[in-house]
Amino acid sequence: MSTSALFVSVISVIALIYQSSLAREENVLIQTQQSASVLPHLSQWFSSSGGFKVVIGNKGVGPAFIKEVNITYDSIHHFNNTDNLFKHIFKTNHSLDSIGSTTSTFKKGYVLPANETIELIKISDPEGINIFRKILNTKSWFYSIEYEDVYGTRWELSSLGDTNVPRRISKD
Template identity: 45%
Template sequence: MSEETEQPKKKINWTTDKIMSTSALFISVISLIALLYQSYLAREENRLIQMQQSANVIPYLQFENIYNVRSFSIHMVNKGVGPAFVKKVSFAVNDSLKFDNSTNALLHITKNRIRKGDSIGYNGSITIKENTVVQPGENISVFEISSTNNSDFSGVKSFKDYINNSPPTFTIVYEDIYGNQWKLSNNENKQDFQFLTPTLIKKID
C-alpha cells in the first residue's frame, strides 16, 4: 500500500499592492452602502416633510345650522388650516328640484310644505359656486330666513323642523393648494346634514 502524500497548501502572498486593492474594494462597498442608506433617509425625510406640509394646509368644510327662534340659517364653515377651493356645487330637494343657494328657491320650494309659510322671509346668502375660495375659519351663510311676524315665530320653527327631517341633498367638491380633493355630501345619508366628515377622493403623491 502506497502512502498518500499530502499536497502542500498554497499560501496567499499578501503583498502591499494586494492589501491596498482589497482595502480599497472594502471601503468602496462600505461607502456604497452608506450612500444608499443616506439616500433612503433623505427620501423618508422628504416624505415626512411633504406630509407635514400637506397637513398644515388641509381645509375641512362642514355644514352647520343655527336656530334662535326668530331666524334659521345654514352655514358652511372651514374648520381646517388651509383654504378650500370649491370645484363643484350641487343642491337639490327630493333629488330632483335643484336650486342655487344664491336665491330664495329653497324657501319657495318648501313654503307649500310647512305651516305658516307666508310668515317667513328670505334674508339672503353668499353664493357658493365653482372657484369659490373658503379661507380657514371663514363662516359662509348659505341660506338664512327670519320671521316676518313679530308675535308668532312658529313659521321659522316649522321650516327648521322640515329641513332637519327632510334636508336638501348636496355635494361640495373642493381642493387644497396641492390639488388633493375632498367631497362633502349627504347623498348616502340624507338625514345627516350637519357635521359630516369630508371624504378624500383624490390624493396627489
Template identity: 25%
Template sequence: MNTEQLNTSETVVPDNKTEPVSPNRAFRKTWNPDKLMSFSAFLISVGTFLTFAYQTHLIQKQQFRSVLPYLMITQYTGYVNQDQKTISLQLFNNGVGPAFIEDIKISYQGKEYKSIYDFFIQGIYPDHKISTGRNNVVAGYVIPAGQALALLTSNDSQATTVLEKVFSSDSFSIEIVYSSLYEEKWKFTYKNGKYNPKPVKVD
C-alpha cells in the same frame, strides 16, 4: 558508463491531487479591499437615499397638513324674542388653510341646483313667498380658515318654519367638493339636517 532505462511496459500515473482551497482564501480572492470599500460605499449611498426620501415625505406631509381645510355645515336656530324665531345654515371652514370650492350640488325633491340662489328661487320661493339672506357659494369661491359663511338665513318666523322642514327633509342634501393650496381634494355631504360626516378624500 551504465544508464538506467525505464521499462516501456510500466505506466507512469501523474499525481492529480490538488490542495483544497479554503473558504477564507476564496473569500479573499473574491472580496479584495477595493471591492469591500466599493460595496460599503454603495450601502451607505442606499441608506442615505432612503433616509432622505423618508425625510422628504415627512416634510411634504407636514406642509400639506399646515394648509389643510376642513369644511362643515351646521344649522343654527334661535329666537330674537319670544315670538320671533331665527334660522341659519352655515358653511364653516374649521381647518388651518383656505378651502377652494371645486363643485357644489344642492338636491331637493329630486332636482339638482348649482347654487343656493338657484335652489332658493327655483325650489322654495315659488311655493313660499319668504324672505331670506343668502350667500351664493359656487365653484371658484374661496373660504378662508376659521371663517363661517351663512348659506341661508332668516329672522322671519314663516321662513324659519319652512326652512327647518326643508333642511331636515330626506329629499334635501348639499354635496361640496373642495381643495387645498396643494390641490388635495375632499368631498362631504350634508343631509337630513345632521352634522356632516368626515370629508372623504377625492383622488
C-alpha cells in the same frame, strides 16, 4: 492597497444608498406634515343664533377650494349653486313671498378660508323661520361639496352619510 481602496469604495456606495433611502423617507414625512398643516375641514350646520341660518364652515387650518357643488331638492331639482336653490324654493312656495331673507352664493370656484364660515341663508322673522323650516322638513334635499386643499388633495362633504365628516376622494 487596491483591495483596501475597493473595499472603501464599496462601503461608500452602500453608505450613499442608505443615506438616499433615509432622505427619501424624510421627504415623505415632510410632505405629510406639510399636507396636514394646510388641511381644510368643511362642515355644515343649522344655527338659530340671531335667526335661522344654514351655515358652511371651514374648521381646518388651510383654505378650501370649492371644485363642485351639487344640490338635489325634492328629488328632481338639481342645482350647482345656492342662489338657484333658494330662488327655486322661494318661487315655488308662495308662503315665503313676504319673508325677508339674506342669502350668499356658494358655488364652484369659491374659496373658503380656514376658520371662516358662510351663511347660505339667514331668516330673522320668527314666522318666516317656522315656514322655512317646515318646507325644509317636508321636502328632501341633499348636497355634495367637493373641495381641494392647496396641494390638490380632493375631499367631499355630503349630506348622504350618517356624519358631517368629509371623506378623502382618491386621485384617478
